[in-house]
Amino acid sequence: MKTILVIAEHRRNELRPVTLELISAAQELRQADDKVVVAVIGSKAEAYTSALSVTGVDEIVTVKTASEEFDPDLFEAAVSALVENRKPSVVLMAHSVDTLGYAATLAKKGNFGFATDVFKVEYDGAELVATRAGYNQKVNVEIDFPGRECVLLAIRGSVYKQAEGATSPTVSALDLGSATSRGKNLQFVEAGGADDVDITGVDFIVSIGRGIAEENNVETFRELADTVGATLCCSRPIADAGWLPKSRQVGQSGKVVGACKLYVAMGISGSIQHMAGMKHVPTIVAVNTDPNASIFTIAKYGIVADIFEIEEEMRAQLG
Amino acid sequence: MKSGKKLSLSLNPSLKRLPHDMTAQALVSVALRSGDLYHATAVYEVADSVARVALDTILFEGRRDALTLARWEHTPAVVLQALVRLSDASVRQRVQRNLRTSGQTLAELYRTENSDALMTLIAQHRNTPAIVLESMAHESDSDEVLKAVAGNPSASATVLRILRARFPERFDAAIATHAAASPDLLEAVYETGNDYVRAAVVAHPACRRHLLTQAALSGNPLVLRQLAGNPRITAKLLARLARSRTLAVRRAVAGNAVLTPELVIALAGDESVGVRREIALRGDLPLSVLEKFARDDDHWVRQRAARNPATPVALLRELAGEENAEVRRAVARNPACPAELLEQLAHDDNGWVRAAVAYQPKAGAKLMKILATDHAVDVLSGVAANPRAPQALLRQLAQSGEADVRRGVILNPRASDTVLKSLLKDPYYLHRVLLVGNRTLKDEDKWPLLNDPDASVRFTAMRWFAGKVKAG
Numbered sequence A: 001m002k003t004i005l006v007i008a009e010h011r012r013n014e015l016r017p018v019t020l021e022l023i024s025a026a027q028e029l030r031q032a033d034d035k036v037v038v039a040v041i042g043s044k045a046e047a048y049t050s051a052l053s054v055t056g057v058d059e060i061v062t063v064k065t066a067s068e069e070f071d072p073d074l075f076e077a078a079v080s081a082l083v084e085n086r087k088p089s090v091v092l093m094a095h096s097v098d099t100l101g102y103a104a105t106l107a108k109k110g111n112f113g114f115a116t117d118v119f120k121v122e123y124d125g126a127e128l129v130a131t132r133a134g135y136n137q138k139v140n141v142e143i144d145f146p147g148r149e150c151v152l153l154a155i156r157g158s159v160y161k162q163a164e165g166a167t168s169p170t171v172s173a174l175d176l177g178s179a180t181s182r183g184k185n186l187q188f189v190e191a192g193g194a195d196d197v198d199i200t201g202v203d204f205i206v207s208i209g210r211g212i213a214e215e216n217n218v219e220t221f222r223e224l225a226d227t228v229g230a231t232l233c234c235s236r237p238i239a240d241a242g243w244l245p246k247s248r249q250v251g252q253s254g255k256v257v258g259a260c261k262l263y264v265a266m267g268i269s270g271s272i273q274h275m276a277g278m279k280h281v282p283t284i285v286a287v288n289t290d291p292n293a294s295i296f297t298i299a300k301y302g303i304v305a306d307i308f309e310i311e312e313e314m315r316a317q318l319g
Numbered sequence B: 001m002k003s004g005k006k007l008s009l010s011l012n013p014s015l016k017r018l019p020h021d022m023t024a025q026a027l028v029s030v031a032l033r034s035g036d037l038y039h040a041t042a043v044y045e046v047a048d049s050v051a052r053v054a055l056d057t058i059l060f061e062g063r064r065d066a067l068t069l070a071r072w073e074h075t076p077a078v079v080l081q082a083l084v085r086l087s088d089a090s091v092r093q094r095v096q097r098n099l100r101t102s103g104q105t106l107a108e109l110y111r112t113e114n115s116d117a118l119m120t121l122i123a124q125h126r127n128t129p130a131i132v133l134e135s136m137a138h139e140s141d142s143d144e145v146l147k148a149v150a151g152n153p154s155a156s157a158t159v160l161r162i163l164r165a166r167f168p169e170r171f172d173a174a175i176a177t178h179a180a181a182s183p184d185l186l187e188a189v190y191e192t193g194n195d196y197v198r199a200a201v202v203a204h205p206a207c208r209r210h211l212l213t214q215a216a217l218s219g220n221p222l223v224l225r226q227l228a229g230n231p232r233i234t235a236k237l238l239a240r241l242a243r244s245r246t247l248a249v250r251r252a253v254a255g256n257a258v259l260t261p262e263l264v265i266a267l268a269g270d271e272s273v274g275v276r277r278e279i280a281l282r283g284d285l286p287l288s289v290l291e292k293f294a295r296d297d298d299h300w301v302r303q304r305a306a307r308n309p310a311t312p313v314a315l316l317r318e319l320a321g322e323e324n325a326e327v328r329r330a331v332a333r334n335p336a337c338p339a340e341l342l343e344q345l346a347h348d349d350n351g352w353v354r355a356a357v358a359y360q361p362k363a364g365a366k367l368m369k370i371l372a373t374d375h376a377v378d379v380l381s382g383v384a385a386n387p388r389a390p391q392a393l394l395r396q397l398a399q400s401g402e403a404d405v406r407r408g409v410i411l412n413p414r415a416s417d418t419v420l421k422s423l424l425k426d427p428y429y430l431h432r433v434l435l436v437g438n439r440t441l442k443d444e445d446k447w448p449l450l451n452d453p454d455a456s457v458r459f460t461a462m463r464w465f466a467g468k469v470k471a472g
């Protein structure tokens, strides 16, 4: 019997959705009598136990720390203690800004196997195999961890479905002892822009580029995106002009829309830098008046047409 | 927060100082001395034939470099033309796809290529001369090639005529939407076309008026919709279409540039929000309509009224107190928004509303100072890009840890030479690329960028100097 340890992630008193995805990943990975243990670390750790009591969880371990905010030193100490105590063969954590702060050190110190940004994990016989992308998403790399008793995997968000269904796992607590942190939490500052949408987690995007010509036209496409249930994103010139928030910019200096399944590019030429953020999307629809626009090289469906006409046509179809 | 690690440049001694006499030869010798592929690429255009032979040794020494340049989106047309001479099939194919390839190179390639796949690439290229497309239209039998010819924006009326003469109806859909289609060809296409083709014809600026009248009898909503959007339609016809029971047709009427004031008012009262939203986008709304729209149930309609420069201040004040943040933002983006409202909105709870004030060219130095203490990147970027921001603020923002904010300073048309100079070693290469093209910065300060670790910065810098030589 092996143990799969899942490290819950929370921020500002809310469980982050990726935690439920990690539980799903653990569910898919578990074999026969394996046990899935979810650990939650923080000053109010026990407050999350009911949200974590979902199908597939056998046990919840709370680890109390002095602060509710994330602290890399305390998390490192807590996960290290958990590994020591529960001897998991696999630890699943989110590939996030939090784990960036401690996972690599933890892996090095504990001599664990380690891979980040993993989007698939399975057993090949007795061998654990994690898959992540390489060369700017151009190839998939399979990684195995021969000789490692414990493997830490930072799992990419929005790949696994969120675990559902209620269950009643056992709940226990682990004492962290006298772990200390080198840092001090002064204030929580929400990162980034004036907009609250995380475009890396959405699955349907309508994206606009310089083809929209004027700021007033942004609203037209915002309305269209709202109507079809998509999130409106953009290329860099639109964000640089202040027409859409920086958090909506897709590309090399913007965001990679990791969870997107359908991307409709309107009046975007398809520069290398823009494509860096979206070329992995399985269904790309591009609308551009220029048949030579580079965006057509990666589009599944290309429409050589005026974006305003297509927008009008879509609205006519939608009634 | 201070910006990330600054770039450290170890200068090539020959690039330390701007040469006194900036000539093509001086630049070529810099390129030859550095042996840099990107210097050589950038200077090629201004080099004479002897110098080009010397530069060729850098450009075409390795096949990998040739392949890279053939595909690179910035490779100048003259270099692409030179690459074609390498007689390397993969290089040629990349040149054919490259958007910068000139008409002359494409014409040369057309004379030597014979595979349909490569011919299609030439037929698709927007720089392919009409005369080459004409020859293809006459001679090719490949459906792919002919389709590409018909859809090429460079195809002339003659090319389209040849296609229709050779293959009646086969390319009618492409012809009906082609900007170069002549009135007679459009008429011929209309006669035989299906409803989709007819709809495209009646939307075409060259469509004959009598066809517009004829199309009004069509029962097809798509045809009627396209007709309703055509600015050459008569007022009488437009009035008739404004009464259509099809929403999409009325909406198209509402967007028609030549709507009479009576029709504007009539459609402003339309029961459908779609029509009102469309009308609300117009710049010619009378006061009565703006008043009505400012209190419309639909927030998109109110938002558009809030952005309209003709909306009276009293209404803007009302809209600035709205619950919907996008409406408040629209007030802040209104070019006629008064200072008092901008000040109110600069303290809005919503960062995206404050960002609208930060980008507003009417917001003065006082507001800029307030907003420069904001924590939202969008707000700070707006201040950084605002021509009204005082230089002292720009100096401070140029030190921001957020690349977007520093970029705002670089894009600010009023940023001083001193402020911009402080960004020349910005860790983000895009910023250094942008600084090369800045007109405030002096050439002597840009010169060291020829030695930048990033290839695109070196290329842009050399292009900048070569451009100066070319302009004399």
Ligand SMILES: Cc1cc2nc3c(=O)[nH]c(=O)nc-3n(C[C@H](O)[C@H](O)[C@H](O)COP(=O)(O)OP(=O)(O)OC[C@H]3O[C@@H](n4cnc5c(N)ncnc54)[C@H](O)[C@@H]3O)c2cc1C
Pocket (backbone or CB within 6 Å): A208, A209, A210, A211, A212, A234, A235, A236, A237, A238, A249, A250, A251, A252, A253, A254, A255, A266, A267, A268, A269, A270, A271, A272, A273, A274, A277, A287, A288, A289, A290, A293, A305, A306, A307, A308, B429, B430, B433
């Ligand atoms: C280091 C670096 C980082 C960068 N990071 C990013 C990034 O993260 N994201 C990003 O997007 N860019 C980024 N860029 C900028 C990038 O190089 C391009 O300049 C940018 O992506 C172009 O945006 P665009 O496609 O909207 O505009 P354009 O390239 O100007 O394209 C506009 C397109 O609209 C089409 N069009 C015009 N009118 C119409 C119409 N009515 N109907 C249909 N089509 C129409 C045109 O044919 C054209 O293809 C970066 C650049 C650098 C150097």
